[in-house]
Amino acid sequence: MRIRLVAFTLAGAFALYSQQAAPNAATGRGPGRAPTAPPPIRWDSPPLPDGPIVLDTAIQHQIRLTVTKGLVHPFSMAFLPDGAILVTERPGRLRIIRNGVLDPTPVAGLPEIRARGLGGLMDLALDPNFAQNKLIYFTYDKPAATGNTAVRTLARARWDGTALVDERDLFSAIPSGNASRIIFGRDGMIYMTIGIGDNEAMKAQDLSELAGKVLRLKDDGTVPPDNPFVNRAGARPEIFTYGHRNGLGLALEPGTGRLWECEDGPNGGDEVNILEAGKNYGWPVVSNGRYYLGPRVSIGDYKEGMEPPVVYWVPAIAVSGLTFYTGDKFPKWKNSLFVGGMRQGEVPRSGQLERIDFNGKWEELHRESMFHELQNRIRDVRQGPDGLLYVLTEEANGALIKIEPWTEPGR
Numbered sequence: 001m002r003i004r005l006v007a008f009t010l011a012g013a014f015a016l017y018s019q020q021a022a023p024n025a026a027t028g029r030g031p032g033r034a035p036t037a038p039p040p041i042r043w044d045s046p047p048l049p050d051g052p053i054v055l056d057t058a059i060q061h062q063i064r065l066t067v068t069k070g071l072v073h074p075f076s077m078a079f080l081p082d083g084a085i086l087v088t089e090r091p092g093r094l095r096i097i098r099n100g101v102l103d104p105t106p107v108a109g110l111p112e113i114r115a116r117g118l119g120g121l122m123d124l125a126l127d128p129n130f131a132q133n134k135l136i137y138f139t140y141d142k143p144a145a146t147g148n149t150a151v152r153t154l155a156r157a158r159w160d161g162t163a164l165v166d167e168r169d170l171f172s173a174i175p176s177g178n179a180s181r182i183i184f185g186r187d188g189m190i191y192m193t194i195g196i197g198d199n200e201a202m203k204a205q206d207l208s209e210l211a212g213k214v215l216r217l218k219d220d221g222t223v224p225p226d227n228p229f230v231n232r233a234g235a236r237p238e239i240f241t242y243g244h245r246n247g248l249g250l251a252l253e254p255g256t257g258r259l260w261e262c263e264d265g266p267n268g269g270d271e272v273n274i275l276e277a278g279k280n281y282g283w284p285v286v287s288n289g290r291y292y293l294g295p296r297v298s299i300g301d302y303k304e305g306m307e308p309p310v311v312y313w314v315p316a317i318a319v320s321g322l323t324f325y326t327g328d329k330f331p332k333w334k335n336s337l338f339v340g341g342m343r344q345g346e347v348p349r350s351g352q353l354e355r356i357d358f359n360g361k362w363e364e365l366h367r368e369s370m371f372h373e374l375q376n377r378i379r380d381v382r383q384g385p386d387g388l389l390y391v392l393t394e395e396a397n398g399a400l401i402k403i404e405p406w407t408e409p410g411r
Contacts, residue, residue: 066402069399072089075121108163182250253362263319323338384402391403
């Protein structure tokens, strides 16, 4: 099948959040509490066509999408040296795709995982020395020893060619909540996002808490001695940056290796940030967004000592997944930033992939929104070792989509 297109104050912030906080995210209601969001719009995403799907884009023009179906709420992917692709599914399975075909049998060797809400099995990253040590790192929700809870955990295991072996937990953070991403920096350290629930948003400003932070860890889960808050009394030494809501994408800037992050706002205020050690990114004191019932998060989007975003969205597109394109297959997309979006303005069937390009000072020039016609949520986007782009759709009938250049036969 083909589809074608033509181309304030801290106290004030806390008061607002206290009014809007709710213990039941599904209904927005708790005992004696007012709703914190309007009733959700029920409109399931349609299944993707089998493909190939041909689309027109603004500057690259025709691209072809190849679809591999059969995934259930996929979250992340990693590319093995032999060409296979590992994909995590939030319900707690690791899958492998070879030559565009999904192996029906999940990969063995994962620990016990508690999948609930946005938690479960999440991000995945190969060790920078994977060719020698075969180590794979991942984040998951580990069932707590007591009670009906789980703990956000960073783990690693060794890939033996068919399964994970020698799994080991490296670091456990907080009771599970929002999702988590990881990436290896150019310094060899692991950077890990820890989200925060809206009913405890001010913890993002509290350096004694891990929620609402980006952490920096050694590859064994211990704390690097040069972390920015190692010697500050009362601060958690794992913290690299703070004042975040829900970090759902990490990427390294071409050339410099600076760390970029994207995070969800509520109804508006999704952000892309350039992360620097020890900096405060403002949540929930300053934001360009609105709460789900409409009020602004803050009056004014800047406060001294808090970093403004490089890019932001109003209304929100529910950002998830982040990558710079550095390959040669799409020359007109070179150094563009790609961001997945799961829904725009709280309306289902509005998932998208956004391409953003910049001037030499990393100031935004163009923002191109693609894939609206698929009406599927985009959970992750990555560049493969083949120079192509790959995305995952966040659906119960989820898919891996390979994006490649396309020229009309006969042209």
